[in-house]
Amino acid sequence: MAATAAGGADGDAAAYLARRGLTAMEPGTALTAMTDALGAQDTCVTVADVDWGRFLPAFTAGRPAPLFTRLTDGGTADGEAEEEGLTAYAAGLAGFSPARRERALLDLVRRQVADVLGHRETDGVAARTGFAELGFDSLTAVEIRRRTAEATGLPLPNSMIFDYPTPAALAAHLAEEIAAAAASAAEPDSGPATRTAADVPDDDGPEEAVSDSDIDEMDVDALIQAALDNAEE
Structure with a gap:
């Protein structure tokens, strides 16, 4: 035995x-x-x-x-490449109001916590209870960071649950990061504007077109001169 x-x-x-x-x-x-x-x-x-x-x-x-x-050095500690851009899920949340976005992310965090800790329901995952009190250690901390990064597309540090020590604090941080990432992606390219030859006026300024009323008021000499000018152009 x-x-x-x-x-x-x-x-x-x-x-x-x-x-x-x-x-x-x-x-x-x-x-x-x-x-x-x-x-x-x-x-x-x-x-x-x-x-x-x-x-x-x-x-x-x-x-x-x-x-x-x-x-x-030169990469993430777990050797995983960081996600480039928000996931479809996170991009959808960017269109929500701040309060609704944070509530949705709190639900996500609580589900992830329950899964990582082996709970079937989220009832035992209080929004303002510390991750350490919920039973997290270094290994489960890395796992929830990985799941959260995959769900949102955000680059998150391995120290995530230590920097934001409750589900509510983490959800608030994720909501801010998603809003900032979406706003950055929506900004137009602010590179220098280019001008074509058509955009540059002539040194002498634009010539005014001759209207029918102007022609009616011209005498013979003026009409001949206008015809000669047009012929030279």
């Missing part, structure tokens, strides 16, 4: 670490790596099988990690 219990505990620990990107290594692989490190006289080394795409977002969600800066 003791062995069975221990095996179950070991299995739970392995599953817990695997969800966070730390996979159990085969003993032979680990010993070979350690032998190589000692052979190179590298006595300050850690040997681990790390899924960086899974490990880094959870590890850096609530705090900076200078040790891994070089691994996260």
Whole structure:
């Protein structure tokens, strides 16, 4: 019985670490790596099988990690490309009134929270209860950030639920970001205007057309001169 219990505990620990990107290594692989490190006289080394795409977002969600800066520079910490532009869902919300947009996003956030935490209903997800009180850890924080980014198309930081610590605060932030993104996308191109030759007036100014009434008032000499001028043009 003791062995069975221990095996179950070991299995739970392995599953817990695997969800966070730390996979159990085969003993032979680990010993070979350690032998190589000692052979190179590298006595300050850690040997681990790390899924960086899974490990880094959870590890850096609530705090900076200078040790891994070089691994996260130049992209998102989880290795995912940021969405370009709002999703159809978020673009539709942009046309709502601010209050209605925020209510819709609060519903979205509460559904996402319930799904991530394994709840069937949103009844247990109070709008102004902190995410930490609801049971979030670094791993579930990354998961809800991913789901929310996919739903809206907004670029969201891994520290999202720490920056906006309740569903209501997060919904208000998302509503503002969607409105700003929609307004930016709607702005016309403000590049410099170009002028064609037709837009540039002649130096002497536009010539006035000769009307029928002007012709009736001309004498013979004036009519001849006007005809000569037209012939030269």
